[in-house]
Amino acid sequence: MNSHSDDGLRARKRAATRSTIERAALSLALEHGYDKVTVDAICEASMVSQRTFFNYFGSKEGVILGSAPPMPTDADVDAFVHAAGGDVLGDLVLLMAAAVADHEPDRDLLRSRRVLIQRTPDLMNREIARMTELQNGLVAMVLARLRASGRADSTDLVEEARMVVTLAGSVMRYCMEQFFSGSAAGSPREVLERALALVRRITDGGEHG
Amino acid sequence: MNSHSDDGLRARKRAATRSTIERAALSLALEHGYDKVTVDAICEASMVSQRTFFNYFGSKEGVILGSAPPMPTDADVDAFVHAAGGDVLGDLVLLMAAAVADHEPDRDLLRSRRVLIQRTPDLMNREIARMTELQNGLVAMVLARLRASGRADSTDLVEEARMVVTLAGSVMRYCMEQFFSGSAAGSPREVLERALALVRRITDGGEHG
DNA sequence: CACTTTCGTGCAGTTACTGTAATTTTATTG
DNA sequence: CAATAAAATTACAGTAACTGCACGAAAGTG
Structure with a gap:
């Protein structure tokens, strides 16, 4: 008709x-x-x-929060696992950012959500919780990559994978805060890169104590 | 009487x-x-x-969760701020661990809480949320320490402080998971140290990419 | 023993959320 | 197009967490 x-x-x-x-x-x-x-x-x-x-x-x-960030596709996972040797943390952050990023076509709606999340502790907590849930599904993926890099399987390796994911979550949370509070300068990618650089600088601080 | x-x-x-x-x-x-x-x-x-x-x-x-972890005392804050130059991240983790640690004298109760938190996603999320709230009060403290270390004041310094706190939160979350899941080997202090070492190892990974 | 402060309780009400069964709206098929 | 299947919407009743309020009981005080 x-x-x-x-x-x-x-x-x-x-x-x-x-x-x-x-x-x-x-x-x-x-x-x-x-x-x-x-x-x-x-x-x-x-x-x-x-x-x-x-x-x-x-x-x-x-x-208010909108649909949850989806898990990365099989293709994404595959690419990640077999990009062995490089910067695991950086790659993971990029992957997570991609999952969180798009996903809401309407700019105005997205901004409204961000404002509300930022000014409402309850919502902020829930948002962080969702991110945490996402993380749990990622440990296996990181573990696969570590194995693919020729690392020997062990309890330590599992712990390392968990820590990588936790750290990536930190970087994401940090960047999200920056975005939500509107103090982000430059493209998302740049913000991520700067955050990663910052992490490295900070963790180097105790090396020569 | x-x-x-x-x-x-x-x-x-x-x-x-x-x-x-x-x-x-x-x-x-x-x-x-x-x-x-x-x-x-x-x-x-x-x-x-x-x-x-x-x-x-x-x-x-x-x-179930028990009382929230208290903010560190003024004395703790002072000590932290003026222990300038050393390992900011490590010191902050130690401070947070001290705040979270004791605080529940009864061992059995503590274990019950942990078991429940671990097996109940809702409770786990709330616990993480409480930790996050604690973090927010810590940014100012870290900033003070960075300033006391002779770092020039700037927007970047605020961001660095925030990131330090976020990272410390990561380490804490990671250790808490280890404790809750019972896979923690050694004293709490040792677990913390190992976690910190792990962080450094991971963040070094992308340096020479 | 009066008197004040603190506690515990009953009760009514609000709000988020769920299950169920009926009713309306859209799609499909002969 | 009419019969029918499928899906969306609704009303309704109920549960469970939580709050405000006002009253009576207990504990501290002089």
């Missing part, structure tokens, strides 16, 4: 309501603060039942 | 109920899992009203 881009009516309607709820939630939270806004208020503003809200977003936090 | 250690009857009763509730909560959670246990159940088991429970612990998580 009507000319429409691609999917069926169903999918389009779904996307529309999702977007409506999202916008309502972010707008209300920006105006009144996250904890002052009730789910009921969001539902009223977006003309949906509470049950529908939870069908879409699962939780009040969910609508 | 009756011979008693020190404080008034009031304080002793308070400590007793607190302990009763704590034990009931931990025992129930260990047996049935944290999320299967309701606050009502804990109250019934410890013969207190729900209102009293919340007066004591503020939240369901609160009774």
Whole structure:
């Protein structure tokens, strides 16, 4: 019938309501603060039942934080594992950054999310928690790379992998804070590189103590 | 009247109920899992009203996690700031470890907490969040030390301080995981030292790429 | 023994969230 | 196009964490 881009009516309607709820939630939270806004208020503003809200977003936090960063694709993992020998930490950070980066096409929405996360401790904590969950899935990957680099398998190697992931998480958290607080200068890539350089400088500090 | 250690009857009763509730909560959670246990159940088991429970612990998580790690004392801060020149990261980790360490005299309770935190993602996240909050108060302290080391004040210096704290948080998280999962070998101090050495080894990896 | 302060409690209410079953809306098929 | 399947939306009832408030009981004090 009507000319429409691609999917069926169903999918389009779904996307529309999702977007409506999202916008309502972010707008209300920006105006009144996250904890002052009730789910009921969001539902009223977006003309949906509470049950529908939870069908879409699962939780009040969910609508603000947006979808969780996806695990890297198999191709990404493969590339990472077999880029043996180089800078494990740097490569991992790049990989994680790629996973976190895009993923939200709408710039305004993204900015709203960031503002809210930054000014709401609860949300900040949840965001960090999500990152932590992502990390857990990454240990195996790093371990594979260490093995591929010819490192002998051992308990120590597992610990090393865990630490690599933890450190990468640090760098990510640091960069995210910089982004969220708006004090980031230069391209994301540059920020990452600077953060990595900073890490190396700091950890060198105790070497010759 | 009756011979008693020190404080008034009031304080002793308070400590007793607190302990009763704590034990009931931990025992129930260990047996049935944290999320299967309701606050009502804990109250019934410890013969207190729900209102009293919340007066004591503020939240369901609160009774499991125990009291939050306190900020270091002024004396600690002073010592840290003026131990200039050495290994900032290492010293900070030691300081944070001291804050987190003791603080719970009862060994059994401590072990119960650890087990529960480890097996309950929600609790783990909250614990990490608490650590993160602690971190925020530490940036100023690190900054003071960097300044005391003769470093010129600048935006970069603030960023460096933040990164030092973030890294220290990483090391702490890593060690906490090791402790919680029971795979820690040796004294806490040794575990910390090994973790720090590991960090240095890893961050050296990209230097000569 | 009065008197004050602190504690514990009951109760009503708010908010996030879940399960279920009915109802409406969209897609498919004969 | 009508019958029907599939999926979305809804109302409703219920659970569980948590808060504010006001009242009575216990403990400290002179």
